[in-house]
Amino acid sequence: VQLQACGGGLVQAGGSLRLSCARSGRTSNNYATGWFRQAPGKEREFVAAISWNGRMSTYADPVNVRFNIFRENAENMVYLHMSSLKPEDTAVYYCAVDRGLRLKLSHHAHDYDYWGQGTQVTVSS
Numbered sequence: 001v002q003l004q005a006c007g008g009g010l011v012q013a014g015g016s017l018r019l020s021c022a023r024s025g026r027t028s029n030n031y032a033t034g035w036f037r038q039a040p041g042k043e044r045e046f047v048a049a050i051s052w053n054g055r056m057s058t059y060a061d062p063v064n065v066r067f068n069i070f071r072e073n074a075e076n077m078v079y080l081h082m083s084s085l086k087p088e089d090t091a092v093y094y095c096a097v098d099r100g101l102r103l104k105l106s107h108h109a110h111d112y113d114y115w116g117q118g119t120q121v122t123v124s125s
Helices: none
Strands: 002-006 009-012 017-024 032-038 045-050 057-059 067-072 077-082 091-098 119-124
Touching (some): 017 091, 017 119, 045 067
Parallel strands (some): 009 119
Antiparallel strands (some): 032 091
16 A cells, blocks of 8 residues: 655645545555644644545544544545644644554554655644
Protein backbone atom coordinates (compact mmCIF):
# COMPACT_ATOMS: atom_id res chain seq x y z
CA VAL A 1 0.00 0.00 0.00
CA GLN A 2 1.29 3.43 -0.95
CA LEU A 3 -0.23 6.61 0.43
CA GLN A 4 0.11 10.08 -1.02
CA ALA A 5 -1.02 13.03 1.08
CA CYS A 6 -1.48 16.43 -0.47
CA GLY A 7 -3.46 19.62 -0.14
CA GLY A 8 -1.45 21.40 2.50
CA GLY A 9 -0.44 25.02 2.25
CA LEU A 10 -0.40 28.41 3.92
CA VAL A 11 -3.70 29.76 5.18
CA GLN A 12 -4.79 32.53 7.51
CA ALA A 13 -6.37 31.77 10.85
CA GLY A 14 -10.06 31.08 10.39
CA GLY A 15 -9.55 29.70 6.92
CA SER A 16 -10.07 26.22 5.52
CA LEU A 17 -8.08 23.55 3.75
CA ARG A 18 -8.90 20.11 2.42
CA LEU A 19 -6.23 17.44 2.61
CA SER A 20 -6.34 14.41 0.37
CA CYS A 21 -4.88 10.96 0.87
CA ALA A 22 -4.61 8.82 -2.23
CA ARG A 23 -4.10 5.09 -1.81
CA SER A 24 -2.46 2.90 -4.42
CA GLY A 25 -0.87 -0.51 -4.60
CA ARG A 26 -2.97 -3.10 -2.86
CA THR A 27 -6.21 -1.25 -3.22
CA SER A 28 -8.37 -3.11 -0.74
CA ASN A 29 -10.76 -0.67 0.89
CA ASN A 30 -11.16 -2.73 4.03
CA TYR A 31 -8.80 -0.62 6.08
CA ALA A 32 -9.38 2.18 8.52
CA THR A 33 -7.54 5.35 7.66
CA GLY A 34 -6.28 7.99 10.00
CA TRP A 35 -4.73 11.43 9.92
CA PHE A 36 -1.95 12.42 12.27
CA ARG A 37 0.10 15.58 12.57
CA GLN A 38 3.47 16.58 13.90
CA ALA A 39 4.50 20.10 14.79
CA PRO A 40 8.17 21.10 15.15
CA GLY A 41 9.58 19.85 18.42
CA LYS A 42 6.46 17.88 19.26
CA GLU A 43 5.44 14.27 19.05
CA ARG A 44 3.18 13.00 16.32
CA GLU A 45 -0.42 13.24 17.45
CA PHE A 46 -3.69 11.76 16.34
CA VAL A 47 -6.12 13.98 14.43
CA ALA A 48 -8.94 11.85 13.01
CA ALA A 49 -9.76 8.40 11.72
CA ILE A 50 -12.48 6.77 9.66
CA SER A 51 -13.58 3.17 9.31
CA TRP A 52 -13.21 1.29 6.06
CA ASN A 53 -16.85 1.83 5.13
CA GLY A 54 -17.07 5.41 6.38
CA ARG A 55 -19.69 4.60 8.99
CA MET A 56 -17.50 5.39 11.97
CA SER A 57 -15.19 8.29 12.60
CA THR A 58 -13.37 9.71 15.55
CA TYR A 59 -11.56 12.98 16.23
CA ALA A 60 -9.04 14.37 18.65
CA ASP A 61 -10.60 16.87 21.02
CA PRO A 62 -8.67 19.90 19.66
CA VAL A 63 -10.12 19.42 16.17
CA ASN A 64 -13.55 18.04 16.95
CA VAL A 65 -16.30 20.00 15.18
CA ARG A 66 -13.75 21.94 13.11
CA PHE A 67 -12.41 19.01 11.08
CA ASN A 68 -14.30 16.43 9.05
CA ILE A 69 -12.91 13.16 7.71
CA PHE A 70 -14.61 11.32 4.89
CA ARG A 71 -13.73 8.85 2.17
CA GLU A 72 -14.55 7.93 -1.40
CA ASN A 73 -13.69 4.26 -1.71
CA ALA A 74 -14.51 4.18 -5.40
CA GLU A 75 -11.61 6.61 -5.87
CA ASN A 76 -9.35 5.15 -3.16
CA MET A 77 -9.35 8.53 -1.47
CA VAL A 78 -9.68 9.77 2.09
CA TYR A 79 -10.10 13.45 2.82
CA LEU A 80 -9.67 15.71 5.81
CA HIS A 81 -11.60 18.94 5.57
CA MET A 82 -10.24 21.47 8.04
CA SER A 83 -12.10 24.65 8.89
CA SER A 84 -11.73 27.44 11.44
CA LEU A 85 -8.01 26.79 11.35
CA LYS A 86 -5.85 28.07 14.16
CA PRO A 87 -2.11 28.74 14.32
CA GLU A 88 -1.78 25.74 16.64
CA ASP A 89 -2.98 23.53 13.77
CA THR A 90 0.32 24.21 12.02
CA ALA A 91 2.07 20.90 11.45
CA VAL A 92 2.99 18.28 8.92
CA TYR A 93 -0.09 16.13 8.36
CA TYR A 94 0.20 12.43 7.60
CA CYS A 95 -2.35 9.89 6.50
CA ALA A 96 -1.98 6.28 7.55
CA VAL A 97 -3.75 2.95 7.13
CA ASP A 98 -4.59 0.51 9.90
CA ARG A 99 -4.93 -3.09 8.73
CA GLY A 100 -5.95 -4.33 12.15
CA LEU A 101 -9.39 -5.64 13.01
CA ARG A 102 -10.56 -3.49 15.90
CA LEU A 103 -13.83 -2.74 17.57
CA LYS A 104 -12.84 0.90 17.82
CA LEU A 105 -10.82 3.19 15.61
CA SER A 106 -7.34 3.58 16.99
CA HIS A 107 -5.83 6.89 18.08
CA HIS A 108 -2.37 5.35 18.38
CA ALA A 109 0.25 5.79 15.69
CA HIS A 110 1.80 2.39 16.42
CA ASP A 111 -1.44 0.69 15.28
CA TYR A 112 -1.10 2.11 11.78
CA ASP A 113 0.87 0.07 9.27
CA TYR A 114 1.36 2.29 6.23
CA TRP A 115 2.14 6.00 6.15
CA GLY A 116 2.19 8.71 3.56
CA GLN A 117 4.99 11.24 3.26
CA GLY A 118 3.15 14.15 4.89
CA THR A 119 1.93 17.52 3.73
CA GLN A 120 2.73 20.82 5.43
CA VAL A 121 -0.10 22.95 6.81
CA THR A 122 0.82 26.43 8.04
CA VAL A 123 -1.75 28.68 9.66
CA SER A 124 -0.78 32.31 10.09
CA SER A 125 -2.25 34.50 12.80
